[in-house]
Amino acid sequence: MSTDVALYIVPTPIGNLGDITQRALEVLEQVALIACEDTRHSGKLLSHFGINTRTMALHDHNERQRAASLIQKLAAGDSVALISDAGTPLISDPGYHLVTQVREAGYKVIPLPGPCAATTALCAAGLPSDRFAFEGFLPAKSKAKRDTLEALCQEPRTLIFYESPRRVLDTIEQMVAVLGPDRPLVLARELTKSFETIHGAPAEELLTWLQQDENRTRGEMVLMVAPFKAAEDALPAEALRTTELLCQELPLKKAAALAAQIHNVKKNALYKHGLAAGW
Template structure:
């Protein structure tokens, strides 16, 4: 409740209606701040009629506020369709800055923050999750993900497989809540810590991954060429030829091939 900004309280008290992700959840917020404005449900599964009804109310002269259960609406939370419809209808959309787990985690992580990539939630299925991570392995900007508590350990283990055991990762859990935890360590160390403490597998998590060192760009090209050649050649032959093409050391590519071959199969 302490994260609520005064301007947001004022707006919620003065609008005609509040579109809330979960009205039952939001009632506690309303009661805490003595807000008596009417609540209507709006979430990812709301049909078009709900959106049209809200837009019609605005066109008729009413003010509508949009809130989510936590954080900022639209940032991995419901709201995109209604804001899109409002913009299309020529309705003025006014942001009320407030809590955002992405920015809160980044501000406390101690990782480079001048350039970063927010990827939202990774895929729940391991094969697709590994593919997403693999596409980002050479990204030099700080990577930020959201993860569900029941998948956070599996996600960290996949990060260790794809990014390497020494890649630095920050786990920011339950931000601004009673059991807030922020820990930065090599991903292998984080895996052991989370695996050994079931409390770290509860609550909402933000995972931040240090970007790849810029000099690894050539290595990334070497791996890409190696992967193509390895479909037809032995690891040794693929490593030798990819080394000639890209200039990446043969033994580095060969070790990459061995590591990839021994990695756990995607489920």
């Protein structure tokens, strides 16, 4: 196999080394340089497969600066590979700025398919997978985390998050408070490794299950949330907001009638809600 002059995006195993592809190994052997999130971590992987290609550290703190030197390598006719500590680069990992600059400089970016914790977890979760939203890591601070969850509360797609062992209990406590104790969750941890666990339960039950054994909160985690399902008689949040705003200028009855036309809902239901809310 011969490689074109390009930046290759190369996924690496998320646990089981047997998941690396033959094409990934060939690319890593033939490129002139491998940009790694952590050269020490990736060095163990490369050593395992007998790959001696030169490496360079490329992480969140130096990515913009290192991109220029990597583009110089491409200009000299040398190909470069990008890998992260595990999984597919750029998916909650460095690489976005590098890829953007390489493309703007006119060089090819060639992605290889391979391991990704988010999709690996989703396909075994038993949650709707025809539409999903990957949200990466939630904010570490409680208020920002709660604000994010509130904004996603009525998301009609399956939500996928990455989470760390030290924050997972706080995150699920917040989910119980914001999304409700009965919202179905699925936690996938240590995927493809010896202690792989995929456990689903309503939010409050999952929290209790984790609290019963500290070993259940160890390892790399993917946390998935079932889509929001409105009760049949529930009014859309947008329709309620429109009604409330219109009530600042119009009587409730008129405001409800206009909002009902805008959002295609029943005006009587909006009117009753407005009465109860004191609009």
